[in-house]
Amino acid sequence: MARSKKTLIILSVAVLLLLCCFPLIISEHYMIVSLLIMGISFVPFMYRFSKQKLTSRELVMLAILGAIAAVSRVPFASLPSVQPTTFVIIAVAIVLGPQSGFVIGVLAAIVSNLFLGQGPWTPWQMYAWGMIGLTAGLLRNTLFMKHLLGRCVYGFGVGFLFGWFMNLWFVVSMINQISWTEILLYYSASFYFDLAHALSNVFFLLLFSNAWIKIIKRFKTKYGLFE
Numbered sequence: 001m002a003r004s005k006k007t008l009i010i011l012s013v014a015v016l017l018l019l020c021c022f023p024l025i026i027s028e029h030y031m032i033v034s035l036l037i038m039g040i041s042f043v044p045f046m047y048r049f050s051k052q053k054l055t056s057r058e059l060v061m062l063a064i065l066g067a068i069a070a071v072s073r074v075p076f077a078s079l080p081s082v083q084p085t086t087f088v089i090i091a092v093a094i095v096l097g098p099q100s101g102f103v104i105g106v107l108a109a110i111v112s113n114l115f116l117g118q119g120p121w122t123p124w125q126m127y128a129w130g131m132i133g134l135t136a137g138l139l140r141n142t143l144f145m146k147h148l149l150g151r152c153v154y155g156f157g158v159g160f161l162f163g164w165f166m167n168l169w170f171v172v173s174m175i176n177q178i179s180w181t182e183i184l185l186y187y188s189a190s191f192y193f194d195l196a197h198a199l200s201n202v203f204f205l206l207l208f209s210n211a212w213i214k215i216i217k218r219f220k221t222k223y224g225l226f227e
Helices: 002-021 023-028 030-041 043-051 056-071 085-096 098-116 122-138 148-173 180-189 191-223
Strands: none
Touching: 056 085, 056 098, 056 191, 085 098, 085 122, 085 148, 085 191, 098 122, 122 148, 148 180, 148 191, 180 191
């Protein structure tokens, strides 16, 4: 699986370059770009399938967890930036690894936006949540992520990083019409929304991450998934 991890990281960098270098294309054809990112997220699994059969149970589990991550965002739509989606992505990545974490992040964004509204921001959300899952998966065997406090610190940090990254889609699309002062003001204005996201991540991780990780591990062990 090490090779598929490297492949996913390389593809992630390629997607980031696409998002930053072709903002006009993304704004006009965001659904095509969204589907492209979703396809890229499954490349490591396609590679694994060519080497080792991917079971139907593994696909079903990914689909269910992706649906949970997406649907859990909808009831909190009236509370800006407060949602358990990031928590679900982190918990899944810690147990199932970076590839699964990236896939769940990508699916959570595009599926939840079917209810909350698609737009040029969708590919950026897919990438941001995907990278949160990928990074959590890469760090899952560290002492930092094995402890509840470490997971809460990670959740708090990515809450701000998610918001800062999402601000980029506006900045990049207006790159020729926006000054550095306006960029700083734009980022400053998002502080309270980013703080709400960060604190909600800590809240959900603090209360539910141990139980979720235990449950997902139980399913993984019982059915021999993602070995």
